[in-house]
Amino acid sequence: MPKKEWIAMLLAGGQGSRLGVLTRHIAKPALAFGGKYRIIDFSLSNCSHSHIDTVGILTQYKPFLLNSYIGIGSAWDLDTSDGGVHILPPFVGEQGGRWYKGTANAIYENIDFINSYEPEFVLILSGDHIYNMNYEKMLDEHKAKGADVTVSAIQVPWEEASRFGIITTDPEGRIIKFSEKPVKPDSNLASMGIYIFKWKLLKEALQKDEARPGSENDFGKNILPMLLEEGKRLFSYDFQGYWKDVGTLESYYEANMELLHEEPGLNLYDREHPVYSTIPILPPQYIGPNAKVSNCLVANGCTILGEISNSVISTGVTIAEGAKVEHSILLPYTTVLEDARVYRAITGEKAVIKPHCILGTESRSDQRKSSIAVLADRAVCGGSRHA
Amino acid sequence: MEKMIGIISCNYGLEYPEGIGERRPLAAIPFAGRYQMLDFALSNMVNAGIRTVGIILPSNIRPVLDHLGAGKEWKLGRKEGGLVILQGSDSGIFPRSNGFLLRDLQKNTDYLENNAAEYVVLSNCSNVVNMDCRQAFLQHKKDGADITLIVKELIAEQEDEFGLIAVTDRSGWVLNFEQAKAKSGQSVQRFANMIIIKRRLLLDIIHGHKNIEYEDFMEILRIHASKLKIKTFSIPGYFGRIDSKQTYFQRSMEMLRPEIQKELFWGSRQILTRVRDRPPTKYGPISSVHDSLVSSGCLIHGTVSQSILFRGAVIEAGAQVINCIIMKNCRISRGAILENVIVTKNAMVHPDTVIKGRPDHVMVLNRDDGF
Numbered sequence: 001m002p003k004k005e006w007i008a009m010l011l012a013g014g015q016g017s018r019l020g021v022l023t024r025h026i027a028k029p030a031l032a033f034g035g036k037y038r039i040i041d042f043s044l045s046n047c048s049h050s051h052i053d054t055v056g057i058l059t060q061y062k063p064f065l066l067n068s069y070i071g072i073g074s075a076w077d078l079d080t081s082d083g084g085v086h087i088l089p090p091f092v093g094e095q096g097g098r099w100y101k102g103t104a105n106a107i108y109e110n111i112d113f114i115n116s117y118e119p120e121f122v123l124i125l126s127g128d129h130i131y132n133m134n135y136e137k138m139l140d141e142h143k144a145k146g147a148d149v150t151v152s153a154i155q156v157p158w159e160e161a162s163r164f165g166i167i168t169t170d171p172e173g174r175i176i177k178f179s180e181k182p183v184k185p186d187s188n189l190a191s192m193g194i195y196i197f198k199w200k201l202l203k204e205a206l207q208k209d210e211a212r213p214g215s216e217n218d219f220g221k222n223i224l225p226m227l228l229e230e231g232k233r234l235f236s237y238d239f240q241g242y243w244k245d246v247g248t249l250e251s252y253y254e255a256n257m258e259l260l261h262e263e264p265g266l267n268l269y270d271r272e273h274p275v276y277s278t279i280p281i282l283p284p285q286y287i288g289p290n291a292k293v294s295n296c297l298v299a300n301g302c303t304i305l306g307e308i309s310n311s312v313i314s315t316g317v318t319i320a321e322g323a324k325v326e327h328s329i330l331l332p333y334t335t336v337l338e339d340a341r342v343y344r345a346i347t348g349e350k351a352v353i354k355p356h357c358i359l360g361t362e363s364r365s366d367q368r369k370s371s372i373a374v375l376a377d378r379a380v381c382g383g384s385r386h387a
Numbered sequence: 388m389e390k391m392i393g394i395i396s397c398n399y400g401l402e403y404p405e406g407i408g409e410r411r412p413l414a415a416i417p418f419a420g421r422y423q424m425l426d427f428a429l430s431n432m433v434n435a436g437i438r439t440v441g442i443i444l445p446s447n448i449r450p451v452l453d454h455l456g457a458g459k460e461w462k463l464g465r466k467e468g469g470l471v472i473l474q475g476s477d478s479g480i481f482p483r484s485n486g487f488l489l490r491d492l493q494k495n496t497d498y499l500e501n502n503a504a505e506y507v508v509l510s511n512c513s514n515v516v517n518m519d520c521r522q523a524f525l526q527h528k529k530d531g532a533d534i535t536l537i538v539k540e541l542i543a544e545q546e547d548e549f550g551l552i553a554v555t556d557r558s559g560w561v562l563n564f565e566q567a568k569a570k571s572g573q574s575v576q577r578f579a580n581m582i583i584i585k586r587r588l589l590l591d592i593i594h595g596h597k598n599i600e601y602e603d604f605m606e607i608l609r610i611h612a613s614k615l616k617i618k619t620f621s622i623p624g625y626f627g628r629i630d631s632k633q634t635y636f637q638r639s640m641e642m643l644r645p646e647i648q649k650e651l652f653w654g655s656r657q658i659l660t661r662v663r664d665r666p667p668t669k670y671g672p673i674s675s676v677h678d679s680l681v682s683s684g685c686l687i688h689g690t691v692s693q694s695i696l697f698r699g700a701v702i703e704a705g706a707q708v709i710n711c712i713i714m715k716n717c718r719i720s721r722g723a724i725l726e727n728v729i730v731t732k733n734a735m736v737h738p739d740t741v742i743k744g745r746p747d748h749v750m751v752l753n754r755d756d757g758f
Contacts, residue, residue, distance in 0.1 A: 004734075034666075034667070035666070035667035036666070036667050036683070074459070088451055114748075137446070140695050235389075246707075258667075262671075268666035268667075269666055269686075271686070274664045274665075274666075276664050277664065277668070279662075280657075281460065282652070282682075283419065283420070283421070283648065283652035283653075284419065284420035284421055284680045284681055284682040284683070284695075284696075285668065285680070285681050285682075286391060286645070286648060286679070286680055286681075287676045287677060287678070287679050287680075288677070288678060289677050290677070291676070291677060292675075293670045293674060293676050294670065294671075294672055294673070294674065295667050295670065295671060296669075296670045297666075297667045297668070297670075297736040298666075298667055298668040298681075299668075299683065300421075300667050300682070300683050303645075304507060312667075314667075321702075352506065360578040361489060
């Protein structure tokens with residue numbers, strides 16, 4: 001195999017248990033987002049725009065939809081003959097096999113795969129973040145600073161800092177402290193879970209960590225602190241732009257709703273950096289004669305005959321006459337039938353809301369505090385009244 | 388299914404140079420928000436299991452090649468067969484005819500010789516139709532026809548020149564061809580510019596007429612009508628023929644009818660087209676959109692009704708778009724009012740401009756028109 005300067009390893013095994021029923025049957029990176037995307041589209045599009053042509057995708061939890069979605073990576077122009085997309089599930093060797101124990105262990109188990117490309121650098125990515133980023137700039141800085149490891153970081157609000165891996169740096173940007181989810185953070189610079197390593201150094205670190213009893217084999221908890229302790233050169237890369245971890249139902253809902261802002265933080269309309277996705281070829285959306293559409297994002301293949309407002313309407317959704325949808329996220333192929341109501345809800349793929357049924361609670365002044373109603377994939381709201 | 392290859396001719400323009408067709412052949416005219424006319428002929432072939440399709444290029448090759456790419460979206464990016472780009476005979480002149488020039492086929496006999504397929508389907512790109520070509524092929528084989536002409540039975544809306552049409556017996560066998568002039572209300576079997584023929588027979592016909600290259604293929608069939616077993620196959624469903632600005636507008640507006648959308652786009656046979664990865668369309672808080680077909684990547688803050696918006700169209704606040712076709716990446720600025728207008732690709736309509744056509748006489752605005 002040809003030698004590569006760098007390759008990307010994308011961690012996509014997450015179960016996403018905090019997303020509840022939405023990820024009951026699919027891995028988190030396969031969850032639909034923003035009307036026509038799936039979460040993993042953002043990382044893969046970033047790879048494509050950063051001229052990375054070899055991506056290993058580490059899968060574990062319910063990977064069927066994710067695998068078929070990724071295919072050979074052609075949607076992201078990653079179907080190249082000397083690289084491409086490689087799906088890397090846990091496997092069995094002569095010494096037996098096992099599930100990936102942690103993020104670092106997943107990479108450790110695939111050392112042979114990475115070795116086959118003899119890369120100088122390895123980029124570690126998460127498959128569950130929403131952001132547009134050119135990793136080439138980060139690599140340039142990594143090289144310019146002669147870093148062993150570069151960790152991409154972003155300023156987060158102080159009150160949220162204890163949810164993240166927090167980085168403390170010296171004035172040159174060299175990392176002097178790394179604390180995973182600290183109770184009392186001394187910085188608001190959060191790790192985005194995006195790392196560039198010198199491969200030689202990472203390989204040794206993974207082998208050392210694997211041999212350590214009691215290690216959780218996790219990048220944030222084990223690998224980075226260990227390298228810091230050893231006095232390696234770890235630098236922070238200051239990312240400017242929109243980045244969101246959509247690991248919880250609230251953050252997932254919020255990230256979708258932010259797309260409805262007049263000037264959303266995430267620019268999906270950037271012609272220089274389009275977000276690619278695999279979607280069926282569907283006709284344009286049809287807005288019916290009596291429809292009302294206000295402050296919505298609507299994808300191809302939708303038929304809107306009712307009223308929708310402040311909502312994200314994904315590919316192939318049908319809203320029947322008299323139906324009303326407010327402050328909601330309708331995932332692909334949801335059907336809302338005649339005179340049904342959907343308020344502040346997330347409906348799973350191919351979910352059905354039967355005629356006259358009400359999902360969620362109608363908006364009131366304290367609406368922001370009310371919880372989000374969630375309907376699972378293929379679930380039917382409203383029983384079998386007319387069945 | 389028996390091995391069959393396709394030939395699509397993109398070498399024909401609209402009959403009248405009226406703006407929309409001026410720079411593009413009919414094959415590359417955008418339709419229904421995200422398609423090009425070529426998609427219908429191509430998808431119909433692919434959906435019938437045809438795996439090798441030759442595309443005869445027009446003199447202006449760019450819009451056709453840009454749309455097709457390597458044929459991936461039509462499952463034609465293949466090692467064996469797939470999309471085959473063929474040279475058109477025409478350079479410089481823009482043929483307005485809607486048949487098949489024999490000369491186009493003569494140029495590409497290699498494609499026909501070097502293939503083992505038993506049958507060839509020939510089509511042009513003038514029709515909006517989602518048809519089951521397998522049915523036509525089954526009939527072709529069952530009846531042992533030499534040639535099957537795909538036709539559509541239409542009621543003439545007005546007195547109309549239909550060109551050369553086939554005169555058949557009751558079971559659809561062609562007796563002869565004649566120039567038809569239909570009166571309003573009369574039923575006519577209109578040729579859908581699509582033919583099924585044995586590859587060897589097609590080659591024989593091409594070789595047998597080496598010296599009359601400007602001839603239309605239908606004209607050749609007329610000469611041989613008595614010797615060949617020619618049968619018609621009538622398209623059962625929706626059929627929209629485009630041959631002028633006005634028919635383009637009419638056919639486009641028919642796409643707003645749910646029953647036609649259902650038949651064309653939501654059946655088991657998909658119309659495939661180039662994927663462009665645009666984001667979903669955004670509707671602003673005070674937008675008002677009714678009875679319209681809207682493609683992805685648009686930004687709508689104004690009023691849109693009974694219209695078709697192509698990818699990336701921007702309708703600013705206070706703009707009104709009524710009974711219009713707004714093509715790719717157009718911007719309709721605040722306060723502008725458009726009615727019965729076709730705005731072609733990348734055009735910008737300045738603030739407070741008012742342009743109104745008539746339903747029976749639509750206006751066409753191009754980028755260079757300076758509105």
